[in-house]
Structure formats: C-alpha cells, structure tokens
Amino acid sequence: MRHLWLNAYADIVESLRARWFMVYTMVFGGLVVLLFAYGLAESRIMGFTGLSRLLLTYIQLSMAILPIFVLITTVRSVAGDREAGVFEYLLSLPISLSAWYWGKILGRFAMVFLPVFLAMIGAVVWGVARGVEVPWYLLIYYTALLMALAWCFLGIGMLISTLARSSDVAQGAAFVVWLTLLLFLDLILLGIMIQENMPPDSVIAIALANPMQVFRTASMMLFDSQLVLLGPAAYVILDNFGQAGYIAYALIYPVLLGTACAAAGYLLFRRSDLP
Amino acid sequence: MIQFEKVSKRFRRTEVLKQVDLTIERGHRIALVGSNGAGKTTLIRCLLGEYTCDGRVLVDGLDPRSHRREVLSKVGFVPQLPPPLKMPVGQLIRFAASLCNADPERMREVAQRLGLSADQFHNQPFVKLSGGQKQKLLIAIALGRDSELLVMDEPAANLDPEARHIFFQLLAEKQETSAMLISSHRLDEVATLVNRVIELDQGNVVLDDRVADLVDLSSRLRCRVSLIRPENAFARAISEWGFKGDGEGRIWDGVVAGPDRLRFLGVLSRYAALLAGIEMHEDEGAAAGVAAADG
Numbered sequence: 001m002r003h004l005w006l007n008a009y010a011d012i013v014e015s016l017r018a019r020w021f022m023v024y025t026m027v028f029g030g031l032v033v034l035l036f037a038y039g040l041a042e043s044r045i046m047g048f049t050g051l052s053r054l055l056l057t058y059i060q061l062s063m064a065i066l067p068i069f070v071l072i073t074t075v076r077s078v079a080g081d082r083e084a085g086v087f088e089y090l091l092s093l094p095i096s097l098s099a100w101y102w103g104k105i106l107g108r109f110a111m112v113f114l115p116v117f118l119a120m121i122g123a124v125v126w127g128v129a130r131g132v133e134v135p136w137y138l139l140i141y142y143t144a145l146l147m148a149l150a151w152c153f154l155g156i157g158m159l160i161s162t163l164a165r166s167s168d169v170a171q172g173a174a175f176v177v178w179l180t181l182l183l184f185l186d187l188i189l190l191g192i193m194i195q196e197n198m199p200p201d202s203v204i205a206i207a208l209a210n211p212m213q214v215f216r217t218a219s220m221m222l223f224d225s226q227l228v229l230l231g232p233a234a235y236v237i238l239d240n241f242g243q244a245g246y247i248a249y250a251l252i253y254p255v256l257l258g259t260a261c262a263a264a265g266y267l268l269f270r271r272s273d274l275p
Numbered sequence: 276m277i278q279f280e281k282v283s284k285r286f287r288r289t290e291v292l293k294q295v296d297l298t299i300e301r302g303h304r305i306a307l308v309g310s311n312g313a314g315k316t317t318l319i320r321c322l323l324g325e326y327t328c329d330g331r332v333l334v335d336g337l338d339p340r341s342h343r344r345e346v347l348s349k350v351g352f353v354p355q356l357p358p359p360l361k362m363p364v365g366q367l368i369r370f371a372a373s374l375c376n377a378d379p380e381r382m383r384e385v386a387q388r389l390g391l392s393a394d395q396f397h398n399q400p401f402v403k404l405s406g407g408q409k410q411k412l413l414i415a416i417a418l419g420r421d422s423e424l425l426v427m428d429e430p431a432a433n434l435d436p437e438a439r440h441i442f443f444q445l446l447a448e449k450q451e452t453s454a455m456l457i458s459s460h461r462l463d464e465v466a467t468l469v470n471r472v473i474e475l476d477q478g479n480v481v482l483d484d485r486v487a488d489l490v491d492l493s494s495r496l497r498c499r500v501s502l503i504r505p506e507n508a509f510a511r512a513i514s515e516w517g518f519k520g521d522g523e524g525r526i527w528d529g530v531v532a533g534p535d536r537l538r539f540l541g542v543l544s545r546y547a548a549l550l551a552g553i554e555m556h557e558d559e560g561a562a563a564g565v566a567a568a569d570g
Binding site: 002003006010013014017018081084085086087088089090091092093094095096097271272273274275 | 326360
C-alpha cells in the first residue's frame with residue numbers, strides 16, 4: 001500500500017511539472033474567469049441567476065471539454081512515458097505492478113480533477129466575496145458529477161493506453177472514442193435514430209450507456225426537465241427513473257464504467273510487455 | 276544466480292531471442308555485446324521481468340515476472356538512455372530509496388563520489404540535468420544500495436575520465452558479491468571491465484567466453500605521451516582526459532583509469548603519426564591510496 005501512495009505522489013509531482021497540466025489548469029481556470037468577465041453571474045436565464053447560472057454553464061462546458069482533455073492527456077502521457085523509456089527505468093525498481101498501475105491512476109485522478117474542482121471553488125469564493133448566495137447543494141452535486149465523469153474517462157484513457165503501443169495510435173483511438181460518445185448524445189444521433197424509427201429500447205439503452213449523455217442529462221435535469229432541452233431519450237429515461245433514481249445512476253454508473261475499464265487495462269497491462 | 280532456459284521472444288513475426296540458454300553466477304562480470312537488433316535490450320528486459328517470454332528466466336530460483344519485488348530488490352539497473360523524468364533529483368532519490376528499502380543518504384554519497392552533488396541539484400528536475408549528470412545519478416541509485424546483480428546498458432558512455440575511474444572503483448567494491456551484466460555495442464568499451472564475454476547475433480548466443488581477468492578495476496596508470504610536434508586537435512582530445520601539457524604542447528602527462536587503458540589507446544591511435552613515445556606505469560600510490568580508503 002505504501003508503494004501505491006508513493007507512486008501516486010510521484011505521478012502528481014511529474015504531472016505538476018508537465019506542460020499538459022499547465023494547459024489543462026489554464027483552460028478550466030480561464031473558463032471561470034471568462035464566465036465572470038462576461039457577467040454570467042449577474043444574468044438571469046430560465047429562472048437561474050447568480051452562481052447557479054454560472055455553475056450550470058461551467059458544467060455544460062466541462063462536459064464538452066473534460067472528457068477529451070482527460071482522454072488525450074492520459075493516453076499522451078502514459079503512452080509517451082512508455083515510448084520515452086520512463087516505464088523501462090521505473091519498472092526496473094522493486095514495485096508491484098498493481099501498486100504501479102493503481103498508484104498512477106490515483107495520482108492522475110487527483111491531477112485531472114483538482115483543477116476542475118478548484119476552478120469551481122474559485123467561483124464560489126468570488127461569489128461569496130461579492131455577496132452572492134452560494135447554491136451549496138448544486139455545488140456538491142456538480143462536484144460529485146465531475147468526479148464521476150473524470151474517473152470514468154480516466155479509466156477509459158488507461159485502458160486505451162494499455163492497448164495502444166504508441167502514443168500516436170493511443171491519441172487517435174482516444175479521439176475516436178470521444179467522437180463516438182459525442183455523436184451518440186441525445187440531441188445529435190439519438191434524435192436521428194428516433195426519427196428513423198429505431199426501437200425505443202435500443203435508443204434508451206444507448207443513452208443510458210453513454211457516460212457523456214448520462215452526465216448531460218444529470219447536470220440539466222435539475223433546472224429544466226423539458227423534452228426540448230433534454231432530448232427525447234433522456235426525457236423518457238427521467239420519466240422512468242425519477243429524479244432521485246437518476247441522480248444515483250448518474251453518479252454510480254460512470255464510476256463503475258471507469259473502474260471496469262481501468263481494471264481491464266490493469267489485467268492487460270499485467271499480462272503484456274511493460275515498456 | 277541467473278538462469279536463462281530456452282528463452283525465446285517474438286514481436287509479431289520477428290523472433291528477437293531464439294532459445295537462449297545461459298547461466299550467470301555471482302562474481303561474473305559479463306560484457307553483453309552485439310550489433311543493433313542483436314537482442315541485448317530484449318534479453319535485459321526479460322531478465323528484469325519487463326517482457327513476457329517463452330522459456331524460463333530465474334534469478335536465485337525466482338521468476339522476475341511473478342516475484343518482481345523479491346527479484347528487483349536485488350537488481351541495480353542503469354539504462355542506456357536516461358528517462359525524461361520531470362521529478363526533482365531529491366524526489367527521485369527518495370522515491371527509488373523508498374521502493375528499494377535503501378538509505379537515500381548512501382545514494383547521495385555515491386553521487387558525491389562520482390562528482391555530482393545531489394544537494395546542489397536537489398530541486399532541479401532530473402530531465403534538466405546534463406547527460407553526464409543524469410548518468411551519474413542513475414549509477415548512484417543503482418550502486419547506492421545492496422544490489423547483487425548490476426545490469427548496465429552503456430553505463431560509462433557519458434562520464435568524464437575522473438568519474439569513469441570512480442565508477443570502476445565502485446564496481447570493484449561490488450565485484451566479489453555481485454554479478455554484472457554490461458551491455459555495449461563495442462567490446463573495446465568494456466573489455467577490461469569484464470571476465471566473460473557474451474555476444475548475441477540475431478537472437479542467438481554466438482560467443483560465450485571467459486576472458487583474462489588481470490586488470491584491477493580500481494587501478495590507475497600514470498602516462499606520459501610525447502609528440503613529434505604540437506597539434507591543437509590532439510591537445511583538445513587529450514585535455515578531455517585531464518592531461519596537462521608542457522609549455523610547448525609536445526609532452527603530455529596524466530593518469531588513466533586501469534580499465535580505461537584500451538579506450539585511451541584507441542584515442543591515441545587516431546594520432547599515431549604524431550606520437551613520438553608513450554609511457555604507461557601502474558600508479559602504485561593511487562592504488563595504495565584507494566586500498567587505504569577502502570580499508
């Protein structure tokens with residue numbers, strides 16, 4: 001266990017000095033600054049105002065960029081480290097493969113989640129300083145959703161990194177995965193599928209299986225659960241699950257999916273050539 | 276200590292190692308030589324448990340793949356190309372020492388002997404060190420603990436002559452208790468360090484020979500080189516070995532590490548037409564000094 005935390009810490013130290021982390025932090029920090037700069041906290045749309053409105057916009061933008069950022073940075077750095085000989089050297093030290101792999105995931109999770117979370121906390125601190133009411137429930141809920149999303153795509157990224165032997169292939173595969181999930185969002189492909197008379201069960205199954213769609217529905221349903229905004233499949237799902245049920249599903253499913261992908265990646269990693 | 280039993284490794288259609296059988300005992304200092312693609316790195320990676328392979332690799336009866344921690348805690352590894360680690364030097368030493376249950380202070384001391392002050396570079400990212408500094412630090416991590424098997428890929432390639440001498444001394448201190456596997460493209464780079472040569476060619480062991488073990492790893496040779504006339508190119512080359520010239524630049528004096536003699540003569544051979552004389556004597560004082568320091 002000590003080796004696991006040691007490796008997680010080493011990965012955090014490595015990431016803190018990596019260029020990807022600087023870009024990543026600047027993007028999410030910059031997003032919040034931009035939202036404030038454009039006066040979003042002061043605007044009122046669909047009944048939401050102040051920090052709620054800002055957090056909602058932030059989380060919608062996060063849905064678009066967090067998965068691709070997590071996927072690309074994970075596969076780039078993990079597959080890149082393998083190519084550059086980092087694995088060859090560090091895996092010549094007496095560390096178990098489980099401590100190495102899961103330590104790396106934990107360290108990486110801290111690094112992909114913290115900037116997103118800290119940007120949100122920054123927004124709250126700013127809001128409090130300006131006397132705006134803080135929507136604590138929304139903040140906790142969105143934090144949990146972002147954690148689940150980050151963990152899910154980290155797991156997928158680790159699986160891709162294990163499968164692909166070069167960083168180019170890994171990046172290509174990561175992009176295809178992200179694009180596929182994006183296309184299967186409710187308002188894009190699912191809308192077309194319904195229009196083409198696909199069986200509703202298949203459409204709903206796809207919507208429930210797509211972690212980006214799950215995140216989208218979960219983040220939006222609190223402030224407007226109308227068909228026009230959610231999309232048809234999400235509307236039906238929400239109707240069946242109920243709000244509380246869907247919140248539980250939206251938090252548990254991505255975590256399970258990410259863990260399953262990471263575990264599959266670990267099994268492959270353990271059985272294959274390491275460097 | 277180490278057994279390779281019919282070890283084969285295949286990457287898709289290419290068989291990189293073909294039924295390799297080898298036994299290595301403590302005290303063996305092996306030059307693993309061969310051209311690019313001969314299978315040296317693959318053999319080392321199989322030994323470190325980093326590659327899966329057919330056949331069996333055993334270190335003290337244990338499979339390095341399934342008993343990673345037990346096996347690798349005995350192995351000090353110095354790669355040919357330093358990894359581009361961004362972690363600071365102090366962190367890397369602590370990380371490696373902690374994984375190996377070793378004292379980081381010992382690693383710092385070895386680095387200091389090699390001429391690298393780990394304290395001075397404590398907060399500097401490893402990747403920002405020069406090639407020679409990286410090599411010194413990796414050697415310090417490998418030798419600054421109780422390793423029984425040293426696996427080194429071109430370990431002294433980036434070291435200056437003084438650091439090479441200290442490195443040879445460090446190897447001398449381990450030679451009775453450890454086995455050493457030193458990989459190199461060229462035999463002359465490592466010939467005087469070893470007592471056994473294994474040559475690989477296209478995945479086969481084509482030579483496995485014991486060689487005369489007469490060179491004391493910690494010895495030094497006092498040298499004087501005389502030229503028929505001064506020459507700037509020669510002055511530059513020999514100054515890199517720490518030699519001092521007379522005012523004219525015709526006579527050069529210096530000290531060469533014993534195991535480096537072949538490499539040094541290789542450098543001199545490039546200027547053979549300029550040479551008027553070469554004198555090389557075992558430096559008794561230096562050897563005695565080393566022995567006293569060891570004692």
